[in-house]
Amino acid sequence: MILSQSEQYQEQLNGIFQALADPTRRAVLARLGLGPASISDLAKPFDMALPSFMKHIHLLEGSGLIRTHKEGRVRTCALEKKPFAAVETWLSTQRVIWEGRTDRLEQFVTATQDKEESR
Amino acid sequence: MILSQSEQYQEQLNGIFQALADPTRRAVLARLGLGPASISDLAKPFDMALPSFMKHIHLLEGSGLIRTHKEGRVRTCALEKKPFAAVETWLSTQRVIWEGRTDRLEQFVTATQDKEESR
Numbered sequence: 001m002i003l004s005q006s007e008q009y010q011e012q013l014n015g016i017f018q019a020l021a022d023p024t025r026r027a028v029l030a031r032l033g034l035g036p037a038s039i040s041d042l043a044k045p046f047d048m049a050l051p052s053f054m055k056h057i058h059l060l061e062g063s064g065l066i067r068t069h070k071e072g073r074v075r076t077c078a079l080e081k082k083p084f085a086a087v088e089t090w091l092s093t094q095r096v097i098w099e100g101r102t103d104r105l106e107q108f109v110t111a112t113q114d115k116e117e118s119r
Numbered sequence: 120m121i122l123s124q125s126e127q128y129q130e131q132l133n134g135i136f137q138a139l140a141d142p143t144r145r146a147v148l149a150r151l152g153l154g155p156a157s158i159s160d161l162a163k164p165f166d167m168a169l170p171s172f173m174k175h176i177h178l179l180e181g182s183g184l185i186r187t188h189k190e191g192r193v194r195t196c197a198l199e200k201k202p203f204a205a206v207e208t209w210l211s212t213q214r215v216i217w218e219g220r221t222d223r224l225e226q227f228v229t230a231t232q233d234k235e236e237s238r
Binding site: 017 | 132133137139140153203
């Protein structure tokens, strides 16, 4: 299936917002905001079986909000900050709509998408 | 069940992010950003049976992102802008964490929560 740029943006937002809709996943993102961490360190604060915790990690990785890599027996997670910009763009777009500046809306969306791509 | 203020904030974020994780619901919010609209007008752009569309409306209403009221046979929906501030607060908090200003984090969160409550 080939998606247009707009469809890709919508798919990305679906995945990001789904990932953010859970307190464990938000807590993991906040922890990774301080720096990378191993799965076992990340799991420690949560009273949760490892397979359940791993589902959260996989969902976060699928959304693009984190990346993971394995060295030996240790899998390390790190935050990906770029997708947060997609959320901020979406929020900014809503404010543009509210302010009735719909004539400038298309121009704004195009400009912010270009800005995100050049990051 | 009595929830603490922090638990209430987490529950609110769960509902908001869940509501935002769907392109139909985001499109409805964008439309309502232009002004209130009836359910039938809102449903028009979507190739969707009314019961399916109503599920999206109920989920949006449950998250606090919209309110609805019925006059005669017409139910009108309107945007509630306040919950968007909770998302912005969460995003800002992440940026504060990234910038390593964790000493000021608690102060910041308290201040923004106070600000939201006084809106």
